Amino acid sequence: MTLQELRSQVEACTACDLCRTRTNTVFGTGNEHADIMFVGEAPGRNEDETGLPFVGAAGHLLDDYLTAVGLSRGEVFIGNIIKCRPPNNRDPKPEEEDCCIHFLHSQIELIDPKLIVCLGRIAAKRLIDPNFQVTKQHGELFRYHGRLIMATFHPAALLRNPGNKAPTFSDFEKIYEIAKVKNFNL
Numbered sequence: 001m002t003l004q005e006l007r008s009q010v011e012a013c014t015a016c017d018l019c020r021t022r023t024n025t026v027f028g029t030g031n032e033h034a035d036i037m038f039v040g041e042a043p044g045r046n047e048d049e050t051g052l053p054f055v056g057a058a059g060h061l062l063d064d065y066l067t068a069v070g071l072s073r074g075e076v077f078i079g080n081i082i083k084c085r086p087p088n089n090r091d092p093k094p095e096e097e098d099c100c101i102h103f104l105h106s107q108i109e110l111i112d113p114k115l116i117v118c119l120g121r122i123a124a125k126r127l128i129d130p131n132f133q134v135t136k137q138h139g140e141l142f143r144y145h146g147r148l149i150m151a152t153f154h155p156a157a158l159l160r161n162p163g164n165k166a167p168t169f170s171d172f173e174k175i176y177e178i179a180k181v182k183n184f185n186l
């Protein structure tokens, strides 16, 4: 299967109730062979309207962090655990995550990143550890099926709590250092 075929499957998916309220599915965007893949939780209002991940204020903040360490959206891949917007931006339900997570697993297989960066607690709990605590464990490196994985704060959470912007910047510096040491293709 190609990434485009997977995208078509997502666009046609009606496996959970979120298909009823979505405007667009949000598959993810970026380099289809990226060595670094960012994974958030689910689309919000702007993402649902545009079909693109991390647009609006939180997306601009993510772009700022990427730019600050010399990265761009074109070099990485950005997606979410859930491909359709939960109404009123509520947290995804566990059963919705269960329904949708196989799409992310397929994306990871097809893109084959060397480092996965979870943006926020929901992605970190799903991909790293159900008891993951972002405030205590952000920036730590773990293993995910032979790949490196870490988590940092979700940009939307940083808009609500700017006090975590400095540690987030340190996490992005670490991402850049890993990319340099491991000779990532950027």
Ligand code: SF4
Residues within 6 Å of the ligand: 010, 013, 014, 015, 016, 017, 018, 019, 025, 082, 083, 084, 096, 099, 100
């Ligand atoms: Fe399908 Fe995922 Fe959308 Fe649910 S959230 S309808 S599983 S694509």
